[in-house]
Structure formats: structure tokens, C-alpha cells
Amino acid sequence: MSYSTPESRTLHAAFAEKVDAVLSALEMEGTLPADTSRSNVTVEPPRDASHGDLATNAAMVLAKQAKTNPRELAGKIVEKLQADPEITEAEIAGPGFINMRLADGAWLRELATIAEFGEDYGKSNMGGGSTVNVEYVSANPTGPMHMGHCRGAVVGDALASLLEFAGHKVIREYYVNDAGGQVDVLARSAHLRYREALGETIGDIPEGLYPGDYLVPVGQYLANELGDKYQAAAEDEWLPIFRAEAVEQMMGLIKDDLALLGIHHDLFSSEAALQAAGKPEAAEEWLRKHDLVYDGVLEAPKGKAPPEDWEPVELPLFRSTKFGDDQDRPIKKSDGKWTYFGADLAYHMQKAEDADALIDIWGADHAGTVKRIKAAVAALSEGEGTPIPFDVKLVQMVQLMRAGEPLKMSKRSGNFITLAEMVDEVGKDVVRFTMLTRKPEAQMEFDFAKVVEASKDNPVFYVQYAHARIHSTLRKGAAEGFAPSVKNIELLGAEELELIKQAAQFPRMVEAAASAREAHRIAFYLYDLAGAFHAYWNLGNDNPQKRFIVAQDADLSGARLFLAAQIGQVILNGLAILGVEAVEEM
């Protein structure tokens, strides 16, 4: 698989290479020692634009190795940089920064590059085609998706897209927890609805079963499929059948809900199938062979009062303390069934077979189990080389609000806000973008009243509006006979160049966001780019000569429309990563 914009072709990477070449030359001359470590050298835009287009800290980082002071070393670097015709200015600043200004032509060429690559602009080969498994959502198949699942779903999906864009192969995976006690509860709840569908009066749903109405059609479906065969049968006769049927129905609901958010997984892995295939047994055997599982007795929980029925039991324990966990963890229960962790351990083993790196997106309420699963993955490489890279991303709770008032949700009464209701009320794009305008590990508020306001307070409209304005202008240009054209882009001036510089950051942002595994950076970047565009647009309010379409000047109009089209392209590409539609009209 080849990628259209290899790293070396992006503007920033090209200039980083120029700096690197200068350092190599200084090594040849003996100014720098031959084995100089450059790992801390950065070449990036300074925060303050008045310092220039790019800055490097090379002199400060390398001064010690060169046995000189930063400013002196900077002088030698600057001397060589100035020889490059595309670097119009290179000067020493502050403690030894080197600030560079690039020739306009370099930026204009990047603008043409955007057009050349189109929807591939910003793609990177950073990932080198390596496979990353992103497991996200993985909600229990016991009912429709509710709000609590939403953030993790969006964060995981956007991260998956981001990694694809950055040159990884991505497996989007959903782990179906269809083997635990709660799917038995689901099966019993479905059986009750089945009897109801066959005409029985069931009254109130008993405590401990799922009361939600969403099981009514499941009962009807089962009545149609199975007749009254299991109406009076013993539980162990019907339980496995009802469990499987109900889970399948629930997964149908969940997939429909996810589709409302534009989320589609590549792979649904069943815990029950995993167990049926004997994977946990295989894992246990392997771990015992490496002395990572032993039979032992857990201590009573400290600090808080132990449960009344606490008693010491001997269980097979995984040595997670060896990998930094606080205590060893049981992989089997006293009834001989696998614990959730025991199965999950085998599941991660299975995922690791087909991927070069693993990422799990979990809700923050599972924070307590991160250490043990990290320990499990670390244990997989016991005795054989480097461990598989593994990240667990914790997504914090969302506090739902309406006009400043917290919304209370109660699972018991079945009174929770579903994902479908949420998407229906505010729309897919608002849900997705809003969830991505905070870093996932920080708690956030989601106010139903605020997020639908069509204002600058609401970033999704702000960014989409910029894209819509661009297309409005392109339409108007077309109507008046002006087409975007790369031919005369040298007519673009200082204000346009500022906009181009902002757009040219996109490939950098993609790589930075992908290596940090933080899709939200793309959202913030797009917000800034949209802001720069809106600011430029408004210049035309005061001065008609600064509009995109200047009726008397076809060459200039063509160049500016070309600029507009490329800004739109970058917004489109960024929104595509986030899974948000780039509307052309609002």
C-alpha cells in the first residue's frame, strides 16, 4: 500500500530535513562530534508567529555536546541555513533559538500540493502499514446503547480513522460480552416477554430482570419463531437458546444505534465463542508453563469492611503483581467458570495474533482493571522479545445537562437517555464533534440546550459554516464565470499566505495527533483553521478588493478561489477523520 503524501513531501518535514542536513555538514567539519545525538532537536512553528515560520532548538540542545555555548553554535548553523534560497531569513533569538522565515514560493507550492493530493492531502506513511487493533464500545449486549457509551464510541471511532489516515491498517473491533451472568438475566427477561407474547399476563417485571420495553418485540419474535414449545419448559432447556437469540437481537439494536453515529466495526468477537474454542484454557496452560498462573488464596480486601460472605478460597491466580498490579488476579471463579478477566486475558492474546499494536477504549469506571490487563498483555511476550504496544484509553464520564441543570438517569427505572434519542435531538455531527472537543480523559459536560445553538459557542457549526461559505463562494464564482486556478497563485498576498500557512500545518497535526493517539487535536486544529478563514473572509466586508471574487480581475479571482477551494479541502479532510459531514450549504 502506498500513501500519497509520504512524510518527506510535506513542507515541514522537508525543512526539518534541511536543518538535519546542516547538522550533518557541521559534523563533517568537526564542529559537532560525529556521534551527536539529535533526538531532542525539533523543527516546528514557534508559538508566536512574529518569530517566523519555523524555529529550531538545535543549538541549545546540542551546545553541550559541541562543547560550546548555544548562541555560538547557533551562529554556525544560521550561516549554513542562509545559503538556502528557500530560507529567506534565519536569525538567532533568545537563549539560542534559530528562527527561520520561508520564501513565499515554498508556501505557494504547498498550496498547489493540497490540490494535487485532494482528499489524500495530510495522509502520512508514519504508520508504515502496521496493524493497530482498536477495540471500542464493547457495550454489554443487554439493551440499546445509552448516553454513557457514546463518548467512548466516538473517541474510538475517530482514533481509528486518524490512525488509518496516518498510515496504519486498523481493525475496528467490538468485544461482545455474551458469556457472563448478565446475559442469563437477559435470557430470562426475554423468556418472560416471550410468555407475554403468547398471551400470559406477566404483571410487573420482577426485581433483577430487565424491565425495558425494548424486549417486547424480542418476546414476540421468539414466540413467532419458536411457538409455545418453551412456554412451560424448564429453564435449563430454554436458557441457552434464549440467550443466543436475545443476544443476537440486542446486537442488532446496538449496530443500528452505532450506525446512527456513523460507526461500523470490522469485527465482532464473541466471548462465548472464545470460550467455546477453548482459548482461555490454552492461555492458562501457556501461563502456567511460564509460572505466571498458580493456585493461591486472595487476601480479604483491605481498608473497607469485607463483604459478609467473604471467605478465603483457593483460585487460579495470574501473577499480575509481577507486571505492576497491586495484587494477583483470579482467572477462574470458585464455580469453575472463567472470570471476566480470565476470558479477557485470552481475548487480548487472540487480538495480539493479528495486530502489531492494541488499543482499548474503556469507560473510566473500569480504571481499576487497567493494571491487570496491561499486566496480561505484557506477560504475553514473556521470554520472547519485545512486548506488543498496548494502550488503554480511559474515557471519562459525561455529565448530561439541559440549560445548566444536570439530568438524572436511573437505570433501574429504565429511565435513561438512549443514544438514539440523543442523536435524534441534536444530530450526529453535533454529538461527534462535541465529544471530540475535549480530551477524553477529562470529565466533560454535555448540555443539550447549548450544543444545538448555532453560534461560535458551538464549534461544529463554526467549522461547518466555514466550509459552507467556501462552497457558496465557489458556486457564486462559477455562476459569474470564475473558476479556481493554480495558474496565478503568486498574486496571493501576505494575508492569503497566513491562511496557507495555517492550512499547511495539517499534515503535521495528523502525525502529531496520531502518535499521541489523540483525535481531539484535529478538532481543535479545524476550529483554528476555520477561525483564520472567517477572519480573512471579513476583510472583504470592509474592502471589496479583498473578496475572493473581484469582478474586474479574473486572474486574482481564480487564484483566490483556488485558495478557498484548498482551505475547504483541508477542512473536509479533517472532518472526515472525525466522521463529521462537511456540509456545502447551511
Add this chain to the structure above:
RNA sequence: GCGCCCGUAGCUCAGUCGGAUAGAGCAUCAGAUUCCUAAUCUGGGGGCCACAGGUUCGAAUCCUGUCGGGCGCACCA
């Protein structure tokens, strides 16, 4: 009691591998619309980056401790 996450402007939040004078929106004050979409823009005021130490040329960022908020803490999922 222990573990994990968070603490940045009145509010909601960014802040790149440690980099230069810490940013944006909202709110507030003052302005811009015979105009390609004002769902926009320009400017002002607003900060002990929770607190105290440490690391170094340099700390909101890394380390230690304290305080505050959230989540979790035997075989549940």
C-alpha cells in the same frame, strides 16, 4: 486506607518531545453589515497555570509531597 484520572481567566476548555511575553470561546465593554452567507469579524478589560518543594540554560508541562473534585477497590461486567 489504596490505586487511577483531573485541577489553567467569572464559566467551558486548548496548550506539540520541557522552549521565547500562557491561549480560544462564552460572559462583559466598545465597534464593523448598501458586502462572495453577520451562523461572521475587529478591539478592550480579565491569570499566584490548586499549593509547597525539587530536577535544569529554561517547568502549566517532568519528580516528590499536600489540598480539592471524579472513578474504582475479593470470584460482578
